[in-house]
Structures are given as structure tokens and as C-alpha cells.
Amino acid sequence: MIADTGDKAVKVRRQVEIPVLGGRYLATFITFDNLADGKEHFALALGDWHREKPLVRMHSECVTGDVFMSARCDCGPQLEEAIVRISAEGGLILYLRQEGRGIGLINKLDAYALQDQGMNTYEANRALGFEDDQRDFAVAAEMLKSLGVDHIRLLTNNPRKIEQLTGNGIHVDDRVGTRVYRNDHNARYLAAKKEEGHHALDTDDDSCCPAHSKF
Numbered sequence: 001m002i003a004d005t006g007d008k009a010v011k012v013r014r015q016v017e018i019p020v021l022g023g024r025y026l027a028t029f030i031t032f033d034n035l036a037d038g039k040e041h042f043a044l045a046l047g048d049w050h051r052e053k054p055l056v057r058m059h060s061e062c063v064t065g066d067v068f069m070s071a072r073c074d075c076g077p078q079l080e081e082a083i084v085r086i087s088a089e090g091g092l093i094l095y096l097r098q099e100g101r102g103i104g105l106i107n108k109l110d111a112y113a114l115q116d117q118g119m120n121t122y123e124a125n126r127a128l129g130f131e132d133d134q135r136d137f138a139v140a141a142e143m144l145k146s147l148g149v150d151h152i153r154l155l156t157n158n159p160r161k162i163e164q165l166t167g168n169g170i171h172v173d174d175r176v177g178t179r180v181y182r183n184d185h186n187a188r189y190l191a192a193k194k195e196e197g198h199h200a201l202d203t204d205d206d207s208c209c210p211a212h213s214k215f
């Protein structure tokens with residue numbers, strides 16, 4: 001039997017410009033055909049992204065944080081920081097549809113309920129029968145390759161993301177740390193990310209993103 005590979009390569013489907021953050025930044029939203037898991041992942045191209053070693057952020061969907069600016073995590077301000085910094089330097093945000101570290105919104109809220117009884121974010125996921133982190137960044141590498149990008153600077157505090165991209169053929173030439181957005185509600189969550197998730201949260205910068213528009 002002949003392997004059906006010809007039509008299944010990941011390719012860019014559409015590129016559409018959308019002004020974001022109230023029109024302060026212009027993003028090109030890029031959709032793809034044939035992504036391996038069939039989910040609606042997309043990319044935002046910002047600034048001069050065709051430069052050598054564009055700055056890239058892999059951002060996993062967080063409805064509570066990204067849309068509602070939840071203070072239980074730091075996703076909202078991190079996404080906004082990524083838009084601001086990457087617009088200035090030129091690069092891409094890969095917006096990955098893996099809510100709640102890959103367990104989905106309903107399970108994430110189940111995990112929140114367990115956290116309210118004293119578990120940390122990793123313990124709660126395990127109690128529900130999930131791995132600490134179910135996310136898979138292979139699809140991000142597919143997106144980058146289809147855009148002709150194989151050398152990047154990665155905006156992250158999470159060493160696991162570097163390993164996953166490198167293992168899928170993307171050269172991460174530099175890691176650029178994100179700021180840490182600590183508040184009374186997410187302090188325990190961030191401590192668990194540092195201790196159990198080995199995130200490099202060295203910066204002790206408690207101030208929120210000055211460009212933040214939704215608070």
C-alpha cells in the first residue's frame with residue numbers, strides 16, 4: 001500500500017491581520033491545515049517576524065486567564081507581555097489549544113476545586129488521574145517548520161518546552177525569561193511551578209505588566 005503523505009504536510013491555510021490589545025498592536029493570525037492532532041492551533045505573527053532567530057512564545061490556551069484575566073494563574077499577563085515584547089522584537093506566538101495543561105477546562109476546574117481543599121496544582125492533576133503536564137509541544141514544531149522557521153529564541157521560563165522543541169527539530173538558540181506575575185491568589189501556584197515543574201522563576205518582580213489593559 002502506498003503511504004498517503006502528499007496531501008498531509010502541515011501548511012499555512014490563511015493569514016489575516018487583526019489589531020489586538022485594543023488596536024495598539026497589529027497581529028497576523030495564521031491558521032494551518034493538517035496539524036497532527038486536528039485541533040485549531042494558530043499562530044500570531046508580530047513585528048518583523050521574518051528576521052533571523054525570531055522571538056517565539058508557545059502559549060497554551062487558558063480561557064480563565066486569557067479571556068477573563070483570572071488572578072489564579074499568570075497566563076493573562078504573560079500573554080500580554082508576549083504580544084508587547086514580540087511586537088517590538090519580531091516573532092511569533094504559537095497559541096496552542098491545550099487548556100489546563102492539556103486536561104481541558106472542565107477537568108481544570110475540578111482540579112481548582114481540589115486545590116481549594118489544599119492540594120497544589122500538580123497534586124490535584126495527579127489526584128484526577130492525569131500526568132503533571134499533559135501538554136505536547138510537537139505541534140508547535142510543525143507550525144514553525146511550515147512557516148520556514150527552524151532557529152528561534154524562545155520566550156519561556158519552562159525548560160521542558162525547550163527540550164520538546166529541540167527534540168522535534170527546532171534549534172532554540174537562546175532562552176528569554178518571562179516576567180513573573182505574582183499576586184495573593186496565584187502565589188501557591190507559582191511556588192508549585194518552581195518547585196515541582198522546575199520553572200526558572202528567579203526574577204522576583206511582583207509588578208504586573210505596565211501595558212496591561214484589562215485590569
Ligand SMILES: [Zn+2]
Pocket residue numbers: 062064065066073074075076
Ligand atoms: Zn492560566
